[in-house]
Each structure stands twice: as C-alpha cells, then as structure tokens.
Amino acid sequence: MNERCKKILVMLLQKSDYTPIQELAAATKVSKRSIYYDICGINEWLEQHKIPELLIERGKGLFIPQGDKQTIERLLQSGNDCHEYIFRPSERIKIIICYIMHSKEPVFIEQLMEACQVSRNTIFGDLQAVVSQLQNYDLNLKYESKRGYIIAGDIVRGRALCFLYFSSISKLFSNGVLKFMNQAEIEQYYERLRLIESELKINYVEGVLLSLAALLPIMYQNRGNLYFDGLKKEEVFQKREFQLVEKQFPDLAESEKIYLCLHLLGSQITSISSDIFEYSSNQSVYEITKALVMEFEKLVCVTFENKEELERALFVHIQSSMYRYRYGIQIGNSMTEDIIREYPSLFELVKIVCKYLEQIVGIPLPDSEIAYLALHFGAHLKISKPDGKQLRILIVCANGISTGNMLKREVQKLIPNADIVGVVAAVNIINIHELCDLVISTIKVQSVIPCIIVHPILTNEDRTNILNHHLVVSKRNDSPLSELLFDTVKKYVDEGAYRNLKRDIIQCLQSGSVILQNADFAGCEGLFEFLDISKVHISEEACLWQEGIRYAGRCLIDQGSIESRYIDTIISQTMFYGTYMFLTNDVMLAHAKPEDGVIRTDISVAVFRSPVVFQNNRSARIIFVLSTEDHEKHLNMLNDIFTIVEKQEQIDKIAAMPSEIQLISYLKKILEASRAEPI
Numbered sequence: 023m024n025e026r027c028k029k030i031l032v033m034l035l036q037k038s039d040y041t042p043i044q045e046l047a048a049a050t051k052v053s054k055r056s057i058y059y060d061i062c063g064i065n066e067w068l069e070q071h072k073i074p075e076l077l078i079e080r081g082k083g084l085f086i087p088q089g090d091k092q093t094i095e096r097l098l099q100s101g102n103d104c105h106e107y108i109f110r111p112s113e114r115i116k117i118i119i120c121y122i123m124h125s126k127e128p129v130f131i132e133q134l135m136e137a138c139q140v141s142r143n144t145i146f147g148d149l150q151a152v153v154s155q156l157q158n159y160d161l162n163l164k165y166e167s168k169r170g171y172i173i174a175g176d177i178v179r180g181r182a183l184c185f186l187y188f189s190s191i192s193k194l195f196s197n198g199v200l201k202f203m204n205q206a207e208i209e210q211y212y213e214r215l216r217l218i219e220s221e222l223k224i225n226y227v228e229g230v231l232l233s234l235a236a237l238l239p240i241m242y243q244n245r246g247n248l249y250f251d252g253l254k255k256e257e258v259f260q261k262r263e264f265q266l267v268e269k270q271f272p273d274l275a276e277s278e279k280i281y282l283c284l285h286l287l288g289s290q291i292t293s294i295s296s297d298i299f300e301y302s303s304n305q306s307v308y309e310i311t312k313a314l315v316m317e318f319e320k321l322v323c324v325t326f327e328n329k330e331e332l333e334r335a336l337f338v339h340i341q342s343s344m345y346r347y348r349y350g351i352q353i354g355n356s357m358t359e360d361i362i363r364e365y366p367s368l369f370e371l372v373k374i375v376c377k378y379l380e381q382i383v384g385i386p387l388p389d390s391e392i393a394y395l396a397l398h399f400g401a402h403l404k405i406s407k408p409d410g411k412q413l414r415i416l417i418v419c420a421n422g423i424s425t426g427n428m429l430k431r432e433v434q435k436l437i438p439n440a441d442i443v444g445v446v447a448a449v450n451i452i453n454i455h456e457l458c459d460l461v462i463s464t465i466k467v468q469s470v471i472p473c474i475i476v477h478p479i480l481t482n483e484d485r486t487n488i489l490n491h492h493l494v495v496s497k498r499n500d501s502p503l504s505e506l507l508f509d510t511v512k513k514y515v516d517e518g519a520y521r522n523l524k525r526d527i528i529q530c531l532q533s534g535s536v537i538l539q540n541a542d543f544a545g546c547e548g549l550f551e552f553l554d555i556s557k558v559h560i561s562e563e564a565c566l567w568q569e570g571i572r573y574a575g576r577c578l579i580d581q582g583s584i585e586s587r588y589i590d591t592i593i594s595q596t597m598f599y600g601t602y603m604f605l606t607n608d609v610m611l612a613h614a615k616p617e618d619g620v621i622r623t624d625i626s627v628a629v630f631r632s633p634v635v636f637q638n639n640r641s642a643r644i645i646f647v648l649s650t651e652d653h654e655k656h657l658n659m660l661n662d663i664f665t666i667v668e669k670q671e672q673i674d675k676i677a678a679m680p681s682e683i684q685l686i687s688y689l690k691k692i693l694e695a696s697r698a699e700p701i
Contacts (some may be wrong), residue, residue, distance in 0.1 A: 040082035053363040068221040116187035127172035177246040182350020211235040288351035349384040360479035361393040372396040401427030401654035412441035418463035549662035557626035566634035574628035575647035588619030
C-alpha cells in the first residue's frame with residue numbers, strides 16, 4: 023500500500039460509524055475518483071491477508087467491523103503491511119508497456135512475471151489488455167521468437183504513451199518498486215534536467231522533469247527515425263532550451279535533442295508554438311474547435327450563448343497545443359488535481375468530448391490537458407442572474423484567462439447579483455478604486471479597497487470568505503443564500519414565526535458560520551435524486567418515433583416538471599436536425615432548452631420491446647427524456663447516464679428487464695458497482 027492508502031485505512035480504523043467518500047477525499051486533498059482507486063488498492067492488500075474487503079454502502083460510505091479492525095491494527099503495528107507492493111491491474115498494463123519500451127534486451131513472459139510479481143496466467147490476461155490499449159492508438163504488440171515482445175508502430179506515439187503512463191506510476195518509481203528501471207541512471211538524467219530548469223529560471227510542474235528523465239534512456243537507444251512535420255529547425259536551434267540540452271546531453275542524436283527540446287518548451291503552459299512550427303491550415307484547427315464545442319453541447323445538453331467567444335479561446339489554445347498533442351508532451355498544469363477534485367463531473371464530461379480530439383491526434387490526452395480544456399468549457403456555462411443592487415467585483419488572476427474566467431463564473435454563482443467588472447492580469451490593473459468595490463485575486467495586490475486572496479480553483483474556505491464578506495458589507499436582509507434557506511425551512515414552522523426565523527438565519531450567516539457543500543458545481547445531483555419508479559416505463563407495443571418520445575416524456579408533463587410544448591420542441595428538433603440526440607445505437611437522450619417549457623430539472627426513461635425507428639434507419643430501445651433548468655444542475659445525472667449506457671451488455675439487460683421495479687433496481691446496481699471501481 024502507498025502512504026495515502028494507509029492514511030485512509032487509519033482514518034477508517036478511528037471511526038465508529040460510516041465514513042463518507044467525500045470526507046476521505048477532503049482529508050487527503052484528492053478527488054473522489056482517486057479515493058475509489060485507493061480503495062481498490064486497500065482491498066487487494068486486505069485480500070492478501072485474508073480480511074474481508076471494504077464495501078461502499080450508497081449514501082453512507084465505508085465502515086470496518088470491530089473484529090476486522092483489531093486484525094488490521096495488528097498488521098499495521100507489526101510493520102508487515104507494505105513490504106511487498108501489490109500492483110493493481112491498471113498499473114501492470116502501464117508497467118508492461120513501459121518495460122517493453124525501456125528494455126535494451128529481448129522481453130519474454132518470464133521478465134514480465136518478475137517485473138509485475140504475478141503468475142504466467144495473469145500476465146497472459148494482462149497482455150490481452152495491453153493489445154487492446156495499444157490498438158486504440160494504432161500501435162501493436164508483436165512477439166518474435168528471438169526478440170520477444172515489441173511495440174510496433176509510430177515511434178512518437180509509442181513514446182507518448184510511455185511518457186503518459188510513467189507519469190501516472192512515477193510514485194512507484196520513486197518508492198523503488200519498479201525494479202526493471204535503472205534508478206541511478208534516471209536520477210542522474212533528472213539532475214541534469216534540474217540544472218536546465220535552474221538556468222532557464224523557471225519552475226516546471228512537479229513530475230514533468232522526472233517523466234522526461236525516465237524517457238531519456240529510450241532517447242539514447244535512438245530506435246527509428248523521428249520526423250517533425252512542419253518544424254522550423256533553425257528557430258529551434260536558437261532557443262535557449264535547445265542550447266542547454268546540447269550542453270547537458272551532448273551525446274544525444276540531433277533529432278533526439280530536438281525531441282527533448284520540444285518537451286521542455288511544450289511543458290510550459292505559456293509556451294507559444296507558432297514560432298517553431300509551420301501550420302499548413304488554420305482551417306483544420308478551426309474545424310476541430312467547432313467540432314469540440316458542438317460535441318460538448320450535444321453531450322451535455324446545453325447551448326452556449328457566447329459560443330463564438332468560447333470557440334476563439336479554444337482555437338488559440340488548441341492551435342498552440344497541436345504539436346504538444348502530436349508528440350505526447352504533457353502540459354504543465356499544477357491545478358489538475360484541484361480541478362478534478364472540485365469539478366469531477368465537468369472533468370469527466372470533457373474527457374468524453376476529448377475522445378474526438380484523441381482520434382485526430384492519435385494519442386491519449388493527459389489529465390492535465392483535459393483539466394485545462396475543462397476550465398474553458400466550464401467558464402462559458404450560463405448562469406441565471408437576478409435583478410437587484412450589484413456589488414462590483416474585479417477578478418485578478420496570474421494563471422491565464424481561462425482560469426480567471428472560471429473563477430469569475432464561480433464568484434457569479436456564489437453572488438448572483440454581483441457585477442463582475444472584469445478579469446485582468448495583475449500587471450494590467452490601475453485605478454482599482456474607480457472600477458470596483460471588491461477585488462478577488464489569486465495573488466497579493468496593492469489596493470485601497472477590500473481584497474480577498476483565493477486559490478485559482480476555489481476551495482470551500484475561499485467560498486466562505488467571499489460569501490461572508492458579501493453578507494457583511496451588503497447589510498441587506500435579502501441575500502440569495504438567506505432567502506434560499508428561509509424558503510427551505512419556512513414550510514416546517516408556523517407563519518407567525520417567519521420574521522424571527524428570517525432574522526436568525528441572517529444573523530447566523532453574518533456571524534461567519536457559513537457551511538458550503540463541497541461538490542462539483544454546487545447543486546449538481548445524481549440520477550436517483552430525480553428518477554423513481556413513477557418515471558420508469560416499459561412499452562410492449564410498437565409505435566412511431568414521435569409517439570415513442572411522447573410516451574417516454576408523458577410522466578414529466580403529468581408531474582409538472584415540463585410543459586407539453588417541451589416534447590413538441592424535441593420532436594420538431596429531431597425532424598429538422600436528425601438523430602443527433604442518440605448516445606449509442608440503442609439509446610436516445612431526448613432534451614431541449616430550458617426556455618422550451620422546463621419547469622424544473624427532472625428525468626424519465628422508457629424501454630421499448632419493439633425498437634422505435636427514427637430517420638436514417640436508426641432505432642432506439644431506450645429513450646431518456648431530460649429536462650434541466652440551467653447548464654449545470656444535471657451534470658452529475660449525465661455522468662450516471664453515461665455510466666449506465668457505456669457497455670452494450672448493460673444496454674441489452676436494461677432492454678430485457680421484465681418489470682419497472684427490476685429495471686430501476688438494475689440501474690442502481692450499475693451505479694453502485696461503478697462507484698466501487700477505480701476510474
């Protein structure tokens with residue numbers, strides 16, 4: 023087990039009741055998806071010691087029975103808890119690929135068994151997963167009697183995959199459990215790269231230089247020819263980075279020096295590539311950008327009002343990042359873990375959208391890049407803004423416009439009636455007192471008006487400070503949060519107590535005792551916050567597609583979630599635009615805009631024994647009807663839906679369920695299983 027796994031286990035041992043996953047994530051400062059991953063590691067350790075595995079109980083979390091606690095505590099105290107690290111299946115796949123890429127000698131089954139510390143049969147199973155993974159990037163695993171296993175295909179793609187995978191298992195290397203790597207050699211390369219960093223007077227994001235150092239043994243082998251399409255070599259030779267590479271690694275081949283230089287340039291988030299690469303067509307990048315935005319709108323069921331602004335921002339970023347994508351260079355983004363933790367649903371949805379971009383560039387995008395793109399998309403999601411007196415706020419950010427825009431959006435959500443007068447870099451601010459009443463900044467600024475210093479990705483503490491400041495300075499009795507709490511609680515008290523209740527709520531908030539929910543886009547809820555048995559239907563009759571949509575959405579009309587014109591709009595959009603609302607060949611997610619008749623966020627699902635036939639011979643066995651009030655409340659719900667329909671065997675079982683009760687039970691089972699697995 024790693025240190026974080028042990029910390030989680032110790033926390034659970036100290037608890038006498040269930041511990042929510044979110045509490046573990048907050049205590050260890052990682053995302054919930056990381057906690058699910060760690061739980062799998064803990065369970066493998068427990069299985070090794072013949073202790074029942076931890077089970078996640080929906081709505082409660084994790085709990086260790088008293089009898090198991092004593093056994094676990096004895097093991098931890100004995101110091102025999104982690105002498106032998108047990109690799110997870112996902113780690114073994116990455117290790118096998120890195121092993122084959124690094125090895126100077128032929129690689130056979132025996133070496134892989136030793137590297138992963140598993141049996142021959144387990145390695146054979148892992149190799150099947152490796153083959154599948156490589157095929158996604160037009161790479162192949164080949165076996166030759168004398169050469170053993172080799173990874174065949176584009177050399178740059180192979181390196182890109184190796185670089186990406188090493189980054190995710192670099193802690194195993196640092197802990198000395200990756201025995202197949204020459205640790206002394208890589209550490210020597212790492213120190214040389216640190217010297218380059220020092221001479222450049224910059225700081226690379228943690229992990230970038232170590233991953234580069236691990237790639238250098240492959241560079242020194244210099245297998246195959248590296249070809250840099252559109253590269254202006256003369257411009258590269260003039261770069262300070264290239265000169266330092268020549269100084270520290272004089273025995274590298276010239277093409278490898280260029281390759282290393284590109285990594286050093288590309289790992290800086292502010293790096294501009296237009297001076298070292300010729301772009302044959304800006305039009306192609308523009309088309310990619312438009313397609314990404316269109317894919318996001320289709321996937322997330324939203325329509326951007328400021329679409330052109332978003333497309334311009336993405337165009338600039340992707341235009342300067344194409345060569346990074348091409349060579350598997352990881353962007354330096356120190357906020358990646360914060361973004362994943364604070365906006366998990368948005369991150370996962372953007373990750374799905376980015377599969378389109380991955381197909382074009384032919385290699386996987388690292389989480390750091392997806393997190394950066396998520397900021398662009400998240401910053402442009404619409405927020406409803408109420409009328410009323412406005413507090414003027416200036417956002418000051420040192421990490422770029424996308425970070426500043428996301429910060430702007432979060433502040434606007436927190437104080438809907440605020441006027442965000444601008445998002446600026448610290449070097450550009452003058453006469454602040456004439457612009458605003460409050461500065462919210464990620465760095466210290468000289469100001470005569472109040473300034474709140476926050477993290478680039480807002481934490482709950484940041485949100486509390488901002489909201490408390492607003493409540494104190496506004497001195498108003500109609501703050502959005504106080505009104506929300508009052509409206510929620512008043513139905514449980516007599517009308518005569520309304521005035522005192524409202525006064526006490528305001529005093530409580532102004533005292534600084536604001537508690538904010540730590541959730542991705544606060545207010546987001548999962549599928550079963552909305553879906554119940556009354557909104558699940560199975561149709562035994564054949565019907566036209568218009569009738570199928572009406573059948574699936576009728577219950578939402580009956581329960582007052584949508585107006586009938588909402589269904590009419592879905593039908594007219596399908597007639598005009600075609601079957602763009604299909605998630606898979608068998609599943610349709612029917613939706614329209616909030617202004618088309620949404621009363622409140624809700625969802626229903628209908629299963630058809632006789633598939634509903636649409637245009638272009640597409641047919642649906644399952645139709646979800648989604649209504650959403652805004653751009654964000656449904657994001658967690660969407661993630662749940664995508665989890666349900668991501669596997670064809672799950673779709674087939676849903677379509678064959680004999681009753682509504684069994685259907686809804688099966689949907690819950692899928693989601694519970696997914697939350698118990700690493701992502």
